[in-house]
Amino acid sequence: MSRARWLQITGSALLVLWLLGEQAGFWPSPLLQRLEWISYDQRVNATLPDAAPEQIVVVDIDEASLQQLGQWPWPRTQVAELIQTLFDDYQIQLLGLDLVFAEQEQNLLRQQWQQLRREYSALADSDPPAGGDQLLARTISNYPVVMGYYFERTNPTDAANPTASTGILPPPLVLQRPEQNPPPPLTELPLIRPDRYSANLPVLQQAALGAGFFDNPTVDADGIFRRVPLVQDYQNQLYPSLPLAMFQLLLGQPPVALDAHFAGDIWHLEGLDFGGYYFPTDARAAVLVPWYGPSGTFTRVSAADVLSGSVNPGQLSGRIALLGTSAPGLMDLRSTPVNAVFPGVEIHASLLAGMLQMNFKHQPGYATGMTVVGLLLLGLLMTWLYPRLPAIALLSISAALLVAHAAANLYAWHQGLVLPLASGLLLVVLLTGWHLACNFWRESAAKRQVAAQFGLYVPPELVNDIVAHPEAQDLTGQVKELTVLFSDVRGFTSFAEQVPPAQLTTVMNQLLSPVTRAIHEHRGTIDKYMGDAVMAFWGAPLPDNDHAWHAVQGAVAMQRALVDTNQQFRQQGLPALQMGIGVHTGAMNVGNMGSDFRMAYTVLGDNVNLGSRIEGLTKVYGTPILISEDTCQALTAEQRQQLPLRPVDKVRVKGRQAPVMLFQVLSETPDEKSRYALTSGWQAYQQGDFNAALDYYKAALAAEPDDALALLFRDRCHYYLQEPPPADWDGVFTHEQK
Structure with a gap:
C-alpha cells in the first residue's frame, strides 16, 4: 500500500x-x-402538531392587564377576585398558579387598628378588617387551586452567606414502596437537589390543594429550554413540578413509583409512574418538553378581560387553566426551540398537555x-x-x-x-x-x-488540459469559434546574416521569449514556432468568452515586447527588428491532430489560412497589427471604445472569394482632426469619390508625413482618378499574392 x-x-x-x-x-x-x-x-x-389540546388555557397577565389594572403585584383581593371569577363565572375545572406569594401584603389599616380603636370608641369592640392574604386564602380554599413556588441553588459566591428559605413547602410526594423490587434510596440517584426555596405564605399554601415548583435547573448551556425536571429532591423528599402537581391532583394524588434499575454499580432512573401513567425521564428525572407550537398556540385570555367579563365562556368552561404572565417586565420569558421569546407559563401548559396525552419523547x-x-x-x-x-x-x-x-x-x-x-x-x-x-x-x-512526462512532447500550456481530459485527444478535433494570431519578423534573414551562428540561438530565445510571455499573459496558446514566426490561438483548450479581446491585447503586448527587445539588440550592436501581426476570428477545427507517431494540438480551417493571409498584408499596408472585421465584431462595445482602430481596406486575399474588412490597431489614439481625416477619407474612397478621398488623405499626410497607409491610399486615389474602376466596383481590393 x-x-x-x-x-x-x-x-x-x-x-x-x-x-x-x-x-x-x-x-x-x-x-x-x-x-x-x-x-x-x-x-x-x-414535526409540530397541528394544534394544542383545547382543554388547557392560559390566563395571561399581559401588558394590557397591567395597563388596565396596575403594575404587578396586584392587591391580593384583586387576585382573589380573579380566581373566584374564573371558577364561579367561567366554570374552569382546575387552576395552576405560575406565581408565588412569598411575602405578606402590607395592610396599613390593619396595622393601625389598635390605635384607631383607642381613638374611636365606636370601634372598641370590632375586629380588625381582614387582610388581603386572609381573603386570598379563603378564596383558594374554596376551589381546586395548585400554587407555585421555586427552588434555588447556592452559588459559590454566596455560599458563605446562604439565604434562608421563605414560606412553606407543600407535602412531598408519596413514594410507592412495593415489597418486591423496592426503589433505590433517593440518595443513590443523581436527582436535582436544591439548597433552599421561595414558597408561598403558610396561610395561602395550607389553603391550596397542592403546589409545584416552576424553576428549571436543567436549561441547556445555550440558554434554551428543552427539558424540565418533573421532581426535585429537597432534604431527601420528592417535590413535583407545577404541571405534575396539577396532573397528580386530576388523578386523585396517587403515589409515585420510581422506575430504576441497578447496573454498573449505580442506579439508573428511567422514568416515573403516577397511577399507571408512565413518564420516561433522564437520570435527573427531567423530561423533554412536548412542544405544540410557537407562543400563542394554546388558547390565551387576558386576565383583565376575565375580570371585565368580556371573555367568551366557551373558551374557559370546563378547562384547565394556568395563570401566568407574558409581560416582558415580569421576567418570565424563555428561549425555546420553537420561539426565541416564549412565556414560561406556556412551557407548563405544554408539559401538562404532554401528560394528559402521554406525548413525551425520550432519549x-x-x-x-x-x-x-x-x-x-x-x-x-x-x-x-x-x-x-x-x-x-x-x-x-x-x-x-x-x-x-x-x-x-x-x-x-x-x-x-x-x-x-x-x-x-x-x-x-x-x-x-x-x-x-x-x-x-x-x-x-x-x-x-x-505532466512532467507529457511536457517533453507537447506544449506545456496544454498538459493540464490533456491530463484532466484525455478524451480531448481526438484526432478529428472539434469545431469552435476561436481567434488565431500569426506574427512574422520583417527582414530577419538579413538580420541573421549579421549574427554569428553560435549566437543565433541566443538571439532567437531573446526574441521569442518575451513574445511568448506576452501571449501567455493574455491567455493565448502557442501553436507553433516557424523560425522567427509565431502562430497562436485563443479560446482553446480552455474556453474563453473574450478570446478576441485577449488576442488583440496579446498582439499589442507583443509589439511592446519587441520595443524592449530592440533596445537590447541596439546595445549589442544589432539592428532593430519589425514585426507584422495578423489576427482573425472565426470557426476553426481544433484538437490533437497528427498521426499514430506524432500529434500536435493545433487549429485548421479556412479561417486559419485567412489569419495567415492577414499577417502577410501587414507588409503591404505598412501596419504593425491588422485585425479582421470578424475580430472587431467579436469585441464588446466597451472593448472597442478602449481600442484605437482605423479602417484599412476591404480585400480579397489569394485563394478566397469572400472579401474581408481589415482594421489597423494603432499604438496610440489619434487626435480628433487626424481621426476625422482618416475616417472620412476611407468613407469617400469606399463611395468612389476619389477626389474627396485624396483631399482627406493629403490632410492626414500633412499631419503625419510618414503614414504608410495614407501614402498608399493617396497613390491609389491618383491611380483610380487616372484609371477609373469599373461601374460595378464594390470597393474591394484583390490581392493576387500571399
Whole structure:
C-alpha cells in the first residue's frame, strides 16, 4: 500500500476515533453538542402538531392587564377576585398558579387598628378588617387551586452567606414502596437537589390543594429550554413540578413509583409512574418538553378581560387553566426551540398537555451505546471503501448515507425516541471531505507526474488540459469559434546574416521569449514556432468568452515586447527588428491532430489560412497589427471604445472569394482632426469619390508625413482618378499574392 493511501486511512481512523470518544463522553465537544441541539430543534419544528389540546388555557397577565389594572403585584383581593371569577363565572375545572406569594401584603389599616380603636370608641369592640392574604386564602380554599413556588441553588459566591428559605413547602410526594423490587434510596440517584426555596405564605399554601415548583435547573448551556425536571429532591423528599402537581391532583394524588434499575454499580432512573401513567425521564428525572407550537398556540385570555367579563365562556368552561404572565417586565420569558421569546407559563401548559396525552419523547439510556456502535460500523465501512472510489461514486454513496441516517433517525423520532443525529451526519461529511481531499491530492500527484512526462512532447500550456481530459485527444478535433494570431519578423534573414551562428540561438530565445510571455499573459496558446514566426490561438483548450479581446491585447503586448527587445539588440550592436501581426476570428477545427507517431494540438480551417493571409498584408499596408472585421465584431462595445482602430481596406486575399474588412490597431489614439481625416477619407474612397478621398488623405499626410497607409491610399486615389474602376466596383481590393 502506498504512503498516500496509508495517510488517507490513518486520517480517516483518527476522525472516527475522535467522534467515538466524543460520543462516549471521553472528550466532550461543545461544537458537536451545539450541532446536536440544533438538529433537535430542527426536528421539533419540523414535526409540530397541528394544534394544542383545547382543554388547557392560559390566563395571561399581559401588558394590557397591567395597563388596565396596575403594575404587578396586584392587591391580593384583586387576585382573589380573579380566581373566584374564573371558577364561579367561567366554570374552569382546575387552576395552576405560575406565581408565588412569598411575602405578606402590607395592610396599613390593619396595622393601625389598635390605635384607631383607642381613638374611636365606636370601634372598641370590632375586629380588625381582614387582610388581603386572609381573603386570598379563603378564596383558594374554596376551589381546586395548585400554587407555585421555586427552588434555588447556592452559588459559590454566596455560599458563605446562604439565604434562608421563605414560606412553606407543600407535602412531598408519596413514594410507592412495593415489597418486591423496592426503589433505590433517593440518595443513590443523581436527582436535582436544591439548597433552599421561595414558597408561598403558610396561610395561602395550607389553603391550596397542592403546589409545584416552576424553576428549571436543567436549561441547556445555550440558554434554551428543552427539558424540565418533573421532581426535585429537597432534604431527601420528592417535590413535583407545577404541571405534575396539577396532573397528580386530576388523578386523585396517587403515589409515585420510581422506575430504576441497578447496573454498573449505580442506579439508573428511567422514568416515573403516577397511577399507571408512565413518564420516561433522564437520570435527573427531567423530561423533554412536548412542544405544540410557537407562543400563542394554546388558547390565551387576558386576565383583565376575565375580570371585565368580556371573555367568551366557551373558551374557559370546563378547562384547565394556568395563570401566568407574558409581560416582558415580569421576567418570565424563555428561549425555546420553537420561539426565541416564549412565556414560561406556556412551557407548563405544554408539559401538562404532554401528560394528559402521554406525548413525551425520550432519549433512551442505550442511545449512547447504539450511536457509538453505529458510528464505528459506518466509519469502518467508509474508511475501507472510500479510498477505492472515484469522486462521483464517493459523493453519491455519501448522499445516500446521509439520507438513510436522517430517515432512520426521523423514524425513531416518530416512535418517540430521540437519538443523536448530528454525530452521524458530521461523520459522513468529515470523512467525505477527507477522502475527497486525499483522492484529489493523489490524483494531482499522478497528474503532475504525467505532466512532467507529457511536457517533453507537447506544449506545456496544454498538459493540464490533456491530463484532466484525455478524451480531448481526438484526432478529428472539434469545431469552435476561436481567434488565431500569426506574427512574422520583417527582414530577419538579413538580420541573421549579421549574427554569428553560435549566437543565433541566443538571439532567437531573446526574441521569442518575451513574445511568448506576452501571449501567455493574455491567455493565448502557442501553436507553433516557424523560425522567427509565431502562430497562436485563443479560446482553446480552455474556453474563453473574450478570446478576441485577449488576442488583440496579446498582439499589442507583443509589439511592446519587441520595443524592449530592440533596445537590447541596439546595445549589442544589432539592428532593430519589425514585426507584422495578423489576427482573425472565426470557426476553426481544433484538437490533437497528427498521426499514430506524432500529434500536435493545433487549429485548421479556412479561417486559419485567412489569419495567415492577414499577417502577410501587414507588409503591404505598412501596419504593425491588422485585425479582421470578424475580430472587431467579436469585441464588446466597451472593448472597442478602449481600442484605437482605423479602417484599412476591404480585400480579397489569394485563394478566397469572400472579401474581408481589415482594421489597423494603432499604438496610440489619434487626435480628433487626424481621426476625422482618416475616417472620412476611407468613407469617400469606399463611395468612389476619389477626389474627396485624396483631399482627406493629403490632410492626414500633412499631419503625419510618414503614414504608410495614407501614402498608399493617396497613390491609389491618383491611380483610380487616372484609371477609373469599373461601374460595378464594390470597393474591394484583390490581392493576387500571399
